[in-house]
Amino acid sequence: MQDRNGSSSKLKVKKLLKIKGSSSFTAALLAIALGLIFGFIIMLFASPANSLPGFFTILTGGLQRLDDVIYFMVPILMTGLAVGFAFRMGLFNIGASGQYTMGMFFALYAGFMWKPPGNLHWLVCILAGLAGGMLWGLIPGIFKALLNVNEVITSIMFNYIGMYLVDMLIQSNAKMYVPTTTRTAYLPVSAQLPALGLSNSSANISIFFAIAIAVLLFIVLNHTIFGFELKATGFNKDASTYAGMNGKRNIILTMMIAGALAGLGGAFAILAPSTIPGSSMTYEPINIIAANGFNGIAVALLGNSHPIGIIFSALFISYIQRGGTLTSLYGYKPEIIDVVIAVIIYFSAFAMIMNIALGRFLARRKEKSAEKQGQEMKDAYQEVQEIDHVKEEV
Amino acid sequence: MDNYIIEMINITKEFPGILANDNVSLQLKKGEIHALLGENGAGKSTLMSILFGLYQPEKGEIRKNGKPVTINNPNDANDLGIGMVHQHFKLVENFTVLENIILGVEPNKIGFLQMREARKKVLKLSREYGLEVNPDALIENITVGMQQRVEILKMLYRENEILIFDEPTAVLTPQEIEDLMEIMRGFARSGKSILFITHKLNEIMAVADHCTVLRKGKLMGTVEIKNTSKEELSKMMVGREVSFSVQKKEMKPGDIVLSVRNVTVPSKIHKGDAVKNVSFDVRSGEIVCIAGIDGNGQTEFVSALTGLDKISGGTIKLCDVDITRSNIRTRSKAGMSHIPEDRHKHGLVLDYTLEQNLVLQQYWQSEFHKKGFIKRDAIRNYANKLIDQYDIRSSQGPITITRTMSGGNQQKAIVGREIDKEHELLVAVQPTRGLDIGAIEYIHKMLVERRDKGKAVLLISLELDEIMNVSDRILVMYEGEIVGELDPKSTTIEELGLYMSGAKRNIAKENENAG
Numbered sequence A: 001m002q003d004r005n006g007s008s009s010k011l012k013v014k015k016l017l018k019i020k021g022s023s024s025f026t027a028a029l030l031a032i033a034l035g036l037i038f039g040f041i042i043m044l045f046a047s048p049a050n051s052l053p054g055f056f057t058i059l060t061g062g063l064q065r066l067d068d069v070i071y072f073m074v075p076i077l078m079t080g081l082a083v084g085f086a087f088r089m090g091l092f093n094i095g096a097s098g099q100y101t102m103g104m105f106f107a108l109y110a111g112f113m114w115k116p117p118g119n120l121h122w123l124v125c126i127l128a129g130l131a132g133g134m135l136w137g138l139i140p141g142i143f144k145a146l147l148n149v150n151e152v153i154t155s156i157m158f159n160y161i162g163m164y165l166v167d168m169l170i171q172s173n174a175k176m177y178v179p180t181t182t183r184t185a186y187l188p189v190s191a192q193l194p195a196l197g198l199s200n201s202s203a204n205i206s207i208f209f210a211i212a213i214a215v216l217l218f219i220v221l222n223h224t225i226f227g228f229e230l231k232a233t234g235f236n237k238d239a240s241t242y243a244g245m246n247g248k249r250n251i252i253l254t255m256m257i258a259g260a261l262a263g264l265g266g267a268f269a270i271l272a273p274s275t276i277p278g279s280s281m282t283y284e285p286i287n288i289i290a291a292n293g294f295n296g297i298a299v300a301l302l303g304n305s306h307p308i309g310i311i312f313s314a315l316f317i318s319y320i321q322r323g324g325t326l327t328s329l330y331g332y333k334p335e336i337i338d339v340v341i342a343v344i345i346y347f348s349a350f351a352m353i354m355n356i357a358l359g360r361f362l363a364r365r366k367e368k369s370a371e372k373q374g375q376e377m378k379d380a381y382q383e384v385q386e387i388d389h390v391k392e393e394v
Numbered sequence B: 001m002d003n004y005i006i007e008m009i010n011i012t013k014e015f016p017g018i019l020a021n022d023n024v025s026l027q028l029k030k031g032e033i034h035a036l037l038g039e040n041g042a043g044k045s046t047l048m049s050i051l052f053g054l055y056q057p058e059k060g061e062i063r064k065n066g067k068p069v070t071i072n073n074p075n076d077a078n079d080l081g082i083g084m085v086h087q088h089f090k091l092v093e094n095f096t097v098l099e100n101i102i103l104g105v106e107p108n109k110i111g112f113l114q115m116r117e118a119r120k121k122v123l124k125l126s127r128e129y130g131l132e133v134n135p136d137a138l139i140e141n142i143t144v145g146m147q148q149r150v151e152i153l154k155m156l157y158r159e160n161e162i163l164i165f166d167e168p169t170a171v172l173t174p175q176e177i178e179d180l181m182e183i184m185r186g187f188a189r190s191g192k193s194i195l196f197i198t199h200k201l202n203e204i205m206a207v208a209d210h211c212t213v214l215r216k217g218k219l220m221g222t223v224e225i226k227n228t229s230k231e232e233l234s235k236m237m238v239g240r241e242v243s244f245s246v247q248k249k250e251m252k253p254g255d256i257v258l259s260v261r262n263v264t265v266p267s268k269i270h271k272g273d274a275v276k277n278v279s280f281d282v283r284s285g286e287i288v289c290i291a292g293i294d295g296n297g298q299t300e301f302v303s304a305l306t307g308l309d310k311i312s313g314g315t316i317k318l319c320d321v322d323i324t325r326s327n328i329r330t331r332s333k334a335g336m337s338h339i340p341e342d343r344h345k346h347g348l349v350l351d352y353t354l355e356q357n358l359v360l361q362q363y364w365q366s367e368f369h370k371k372g373f374i375k376r377d378a379i380r381n382y383a384n385k386l387i388d389q390y391d392i393r394s395s396q397g398p399i400t401i402t403r404t405m406s407g408g409n410q411q412k413a414i415v416g417r418e419i420d421k422e423h424e425l426l427v428a429v430q431p432t433r434g435l436d437i438g439a440i441e442y443i444h445k446m447l448v449e450r451r452d453k454g455k456a457v458l459l460i461s462l463e464l465d466e467i468m469n470v471s472d473r474i475l476v477m478y479e480g481e482i483v484g485e486l487d488p489k490s491t492t493i494e495e496l497g498l499y500m501s502g503a504k505r506n507i508a509k510e511n512e513n514a515g
C-alpha cells in the first residue's frame, strides 16, 4: 500500500514522470492533429482541387528547408521560454514582444557603435541584447512587485513604448539607419553570429545557445530552490507567502529573466548571418509590434510552459510555418498557415487554460446575468421582504 | 424484506498504489441517518464520491430501491435524487447565495417570474428546515456555517432525497453543530435518507440510526447505534482502545516566549477593528488556548501574529525580539511555527508532492540544498521520516500529489511539518480539524510533549473538549477582545460558554494604552 521503500519509489518517480510527461505530450499531439484537420478543411474550402497537394506541402515542405526551420525556430524558442518561464510563476508575460524588440535594438547598437577588440564582437552584441530585454522585463516586474500593477497591462504598454522608442532611436541614428532603404544599415561581419556552415543558409550557432538555455531553465525550475519557490508561487501564491517566500524579489527576478530570454531572441534574430556576402539582417522601423513575441505565447502554450516541451513546440511551429510558405505554389495564400497555427494554438491553449479560466469564466457569466437579473432581483426583493416578515413571525 | 433506498454492493475502487475501497458494501434505509466512520484515508470520501458519480468503481454494484443503476456523473446522481455536501465546499465565491443555489439548474430563460419563483422556493425551503440564509449575500462574505447551509439548500432545491454529508461538522461551531443535528433529524422525519461522515463519535451517538465502519479501505461492519457505544465504535475503527482524555503532567512554566501588547488589527469586513487592544504572554512550557466563537477576531489576530497581515497598533515580541513588523521568514527563523487555519489556502501547495510540502518551511535550510541546488535525497529521507513518524497515509508515499490525499492526511502532513521544524512557539489553529480520533489523540499528545519539552504553545480552537482537555490556560476572545482568563481545572464547559457568548467577563474593559 504505502510506499516507503527508496529504490522502488525511485522507479515510481520515473514511471510517474513518464506518465505525466507523456500525457501532456499526447495532449499537445492531439491539439496539433485537430489543428491540422481544421486547417485542411479550410484549404478544402479555399481551393478543393489543390487541397491535398497543398496540405501535403504543409506537412513536408519544411523538410526541404531544414536550415530555415532552424533559423526561424530560434527567436520563437526564446520568446516561448520568456513566456513559459514567467507563466510557471503565474505571471502572464505578454510583453515578450517589447523585450524582444529592445534586445534587438541593444544588439544592433552594440553592433554598430562598439568595436571591441578581438573576434568576440558578436558575443558582446548578444550580451547587449540580453541586457536590453532584461531591462524591459524588469520595469513591469517592479510595477507588479512594488505597486501591484497587473503585469499584463504594463507589459502591453511596454510593448508599444519599446517599439516606438526603438523605431525613433534607430531613425535618428545616422550610423544605424539608411533613409533611402528605410531599413537599418548592414551590420559589420564581426557582429554577425557564426553560421552553421550549411551553404546558402542563415542557420547559425544561436540554436545551440537557445537549446542550452532551455536545458538550463529546466535545471533551474526543477533542481534549485529558486525554481521551487517560483513554481510554488505559481501554484498557490497564498501558500508561498505563508512559507515565507519573498514574493516581491521573485517576481522581479522572474520578469528580469523572462525579459532577458526574449531579448536574446531579438538579438539572435538580428545578428544572424546573411546568405548574401557583404550584407546582413536588417530591421525596418515601421511601427509594428514584433510578431515573434506573440508567437512565443503560442509556443509556450503548446509546450505546456515546460522548457524542453518548448524546444519541440518551437521546432514544430517553425517547421509548419516553413511548409506553409510553400503552399503558395499551389495558389494558397501563406496566411492559410496562420489559420492552421492559430487553430493549433487555440486547441492546446484551451486544454491548458480550461482549469484556470473556469473560475473567471463563471465570474464573467455572473456579471452578464447579473446585469439582466438586476431588475428582477430588485422586484423580487419586495416580495422577499414580505416573505421574510412571515419568517420572523413563525 | 427491508426496503433499502440505496445499496452499494461489493464496491472496489483502486487509485494508483492504493485500494481506496476494498469490497465495501453499505445499505441505506429510507428515512434513516446512516453514519460512516473510519480513520483518515479509510476511503469514506471515496465511497461517497462513487455514489455521487465522481468516481467509477472497478467492481461492484449500486442499487436504488432494489434496482441496479449506473451513476456516471453527478448529473446522473442528481437524477436519482442523490445530493452531496463535500468536505471542501464547492461554491462560487463572488456569487450570491441565491445564485449559487440555482447554479446549473437555473430556469432556462431567466425571466421575471422564474427568478422570483426560485427565490420563493429557496426561502420556503429555508423556512421549512430552519436553514437560515441571506439570499443576497455574497458567498465570500458569509460564515462557513452559512456556506454550508447554502450547500444543503442546493441539494434541497434539486429535490434530492438522498443526502450525503462529508464531514459537515468539521468546520462548524458547537452551536452550529447542534443546529445541523436538528436539521438532519428534520430531514429524516420528512422521509429523506442521510449518509453522514464524521470523526466525532458524540455526533454519531446523537443522531445516527446505523453506523458503517471502514478501516484502510475495508468494511469492518455496520452496527446499530442503539446497541453500541463510543468505545466499541472507536475500537472497531482504529483496532485498539483510544483514550478520550489527555494525559498531562503538572506544567512548569518558564520564561516568557511570546509577549503580545495592545495589539490592534483592522477588520477587512467592516470599518472598525477586528482585534482590539489585545495583550497577553505565553511562557515556555505552557499551552495557552484562545477560545471563542468563530468570527470573534481569532483569525485576524493569528494573521497579524504570524505576519500574514499587518497590525495597526501594539507590539509583538518573540523570545525578546521585537517581531511586530518582521516578515514571515524572519518570524519563522526567530522560532515561530504555524499550523494555519485554512490548509488549502495557506498550508499546502496542492499541486506539489507530499515531500515538497513537507519541506515547504525548510527547503531553504542548508540541510536541503547546496548552493541553491536542491538535495533531493535529503528531502526524500526527511519526508520519509515524517511520513513514518506522523503516520501520513497516501497512495504513493513522498511522491504523492498532495491534492489526491485525504483531508485528514493533508492535515497530518502540515502538523508534522510544523512540529518537526525548529521552534520556540507553536501557533496551532484548529490543528485537529478533520482528523480521526486516533490522530487527534496523537496530535494532542504531541502538543503536550512540545510543552513538556519547554516550548510555548498557542492553541486556537473552537472545540470545547479540546480547549478544556489540552490547555493550561484559557483566554476567551469575544468581539476582538480578551474578555476572560480561565483555568481549565477550575472552570466548567458551561462557564466557558458564558464567556464565549459575551455574557460574562472577568477582565475589565481597558481604554488606556498601558505599555
Ligand SMILES: Nc1ncnc2c1ncn2[C@@H]1O[C@H](COP(=O)(O)OP(=O)(O)OP(=O)(O)O)[C@@H](O)[C@H]1O
Pocket: B015, B016, B018, B020, B038, B039, B040, B041, B042, B043, B044, B045, B046, B047, B087, B393, B394, B395, B404, B405, B406, B407, B408, B409, B434, B436
Ligand atoms: N483522486 C485520487 N487519486 C489518488 N488517490 C486518491 C484519490 N482520492 C483519494 N485517494 C486516496 O484514497 C485513499 C482514501 O481517501 P479518502 O479521501 O476516501 O479518505 P477519507 O476516508 O475520506 O479520509 P479523511 O477522513 O481524511 O477525509 C487515500 O489514501 C487517498 O490518498
Ligand SMILES: [Mg+2]
Pocket: B044, B045, B046, B087, B166, B406, B407, B408
Ligand atoms: Mg474525506
